[in-house]
Amino acid sequence: MSGIKMKRVMTIGGSDCSGGAGIQADIKTFSALGVYGTSVLTAITAQNSYGVQATHEVPVELVEAQMESIVSDKGLGVDYAKTGMLHSSAMIEVVAKELKKYKIPFVLDPVMKAGSGGVLLEDNALNTVIELLIPICEVVTPNVPEASFISGLEIRNKEDAKEAALEIHKMGATAVIIKGGHLEHEIAAGKATDLIYDGEFEDISSEYIKREKEKIVHGAGCSFSAALAAELAKGNNLRDAAVSAKKFVHDAISGGEEVSNLIVVNQAQGLRKDADRYFVLENVKEAVRMLKNTSTFKNIIPEVGTNIGMAMECAESEFDVAAVDGRINPTKEGIHAGFVGFDVSSHIARMILAMMEHDKERRSAINVKYSSGILEACKELGMRVSSFERGKEPTDARTMDWGVREAVRNPSLEGKAPDVIFDLGAVGKEPMVRIFGRTAVDAVGKVKKVVERVER
Incomplete structure (x- = not known):
């Protein structure tokens, strides 16, 4: 035993039975980055490279019980958390209540769709995310389509992304990171640029990883928010944590595993x-x-x-x-x-x-x-x-x-x-x-x- 207590990071999200995203990706990320991961399961999905075939939401009472079990154990506890798939308004309400009750700092990953296709957030639940989770999170990490939905703005270029970040920040988020890799001008320049706003704007760029058109990267968003939560739990400031998380995911995609039409991120690539x-x-x-x-x-x-x-x-x-x-x-x-x-x-x-x-x-x-x-x-x-x-x-x-x-x-x-x-x-x-x-x-x-x- 080292005598050094690992930071405790809790993921709250859905299960991806194919192993590429969701809490499976989060736990692998936590392990690779040297933090102790706990998980609160909110939904079970049947999904593969063709899409999401079925979704079953865990009863909200059981989700609440899971969070209480982790928080009440002094040997476990929670230094930081991240949220992923929260399918319904009822689920969001319970999770928000528990996070607020125990004053747990967390990264909000506003998951709306699976990378392989399939809706993971009910239509009427977006407003609940905006009302209950965005105001209490430390940082929210939407991709471009998610940022567009949340802000209500069309995002076609960097200036649009800045406007969306400002709009989301006004909703109460301490910080906003709009993940790159979706805009045409970025891809043309061979870059994937994340936009950070916490009162000031900053870009974090990495090489855009080219892939065959029919290949879809699976698990990158989950892994980024999990890596960000892990780095923040270690005491890193937001910019340093974001840079580390981005590099981690870039390497995980570069060493990703080809599964049918997916490129599944490999969180253990760096360790290997x-x-x-x-x-x-x-x-x-x-x-x-x-x-x-x-x-x-x-x-x-x-x-x-x-x-x-x-x-x-x-x-x-x-x-x-x-x-x-x-x-x-x-x-x-x-x-x-x-x-x-x-x-x-x-x-x-x-x-x-x-x-x-x-x-x-x-x-x-x-x-x-x-x-x-x-x-x-x-x-x-x-x-x-x-x-x-x-x-x-x-x-x-x-x-x-x-x-x-x-x-x-x-x-x-x-x-x-x-x-x-x-x-x-x-x-x-x-x-x-x-x-x-x-x-x-x-x-x-x-x-x-x-x-x-x-x-x-």
């Missing part, structure tokens, strides 16, 4: 990337230790030295590839290697990234010296071997990018990725063998088998 980054770094370090403990490895280190690297699962650039800074070289004392870090070897990184274009699972590579004996050992071990000719390299090409792509196209591979790629060198270029693996440790395991066979 951090975990994978740590795993890659430690894996390369372990691979280097294995090489140092293999006394005969020095016999296959080329004149230019060896390097080994490994890419993150979703690597996009050299920044996502860890390797040895400098080279691995033999010395009188044994094998010397520099520190292991990210973005320290363009050469090995480009080789791995080029291979991952063909096979995402082959995330590691190591270079060793060329010899017919090494190639023969690789073949005897059942490795698929391919090659490229440096003499045919185009003048505007980069050797590793071009060479790997050339080797992968070898018809004898029958579409499978090679385990080994070699070349016979050129003027001023040493012949080289490269061995690929799923991880750096896997690649070194192959190297050790090759060395053992060559040394027999």
Whole structure:
């Protein structure tokens, strides 16, 4: 036990059985951002990527009981809350009464429609939201269509959005955030810009994530309001909390899961990337230790030295590839290697990234010296071997990018990725063998088998 009490954040909303939005998205967001999440279920929906097929509102007495249970437990309590789907006026009245009774600060997400289609707020309930919830919330987070409904104003551009924000602020909201990504001029500029108003205007922009026209992002609004509530619960001011929440959702959409015609936000994307980054770094370090403990490895280190690297699962650039800074070289004392870090070897990184274009699972590579004996050992071990000719390299090409792509196209591979790629060198270029693996440790395991066979 850490002894540090996590902030308690309560979500009050509906269940999305498909797992992409609603309280499911909220709880995943709370967990990813390090706050303790509690939930008050207001409705059960039957929905999928085709829309909302059925809705059943939880009796308001049970909703009230849920809130009382959470608030009355001193070990739980509520530091902050957020509201989502509140289907009817009766539901809104009960929730507003409880929030006001216990003076719970909250983010109001005025959910009206599901991202996949389907009405989640009764027509006559909007006025109740305006009368009872907007005046007591800390911040309200409508998207453009919702802001238009609440304010009664048509929103076609940024100036219209400002007018709508002012109108909603007059209704009693301490702050208004109109979420971006809906206006044509934003999309054309490649930006998704949220507009904040709390007495002063401020824009928060991020890159607009392009997607196929038929794809619908699911769960972004819920995740944003949940992330905002989590950051506010931690004591961050509104602007800092909004910036953090926006980045969180942007990353969650970027790493979203394709489900039929939906892109479902992945709240764990950031955690998974951090975990994978740590795993890659430690894996390369372990691979280097294995090489140092293999006394005969020095016999296959080329004149230019060896390097080994490994890419993150979703690597996009050299920044996502860890390797040895400098080279691995033999010395009188044994094998010397520099520190292991990210973005320290363009050469090995480009080789791995080029291979991952063909096979995402082959995330590691190591270079060793060329010899017919090494190639023969690789073949005897059942490795698929391919090659490229440096003499045919185009003048505007980069050797590793071009060479790997050339080797992968070898018809004898029958579409499978090679385990080994070699070349016979050129003027001023040493012949080289490269061995690929799923991880750096896997690649070194192959190297050790090759060395053992060559040394027999």
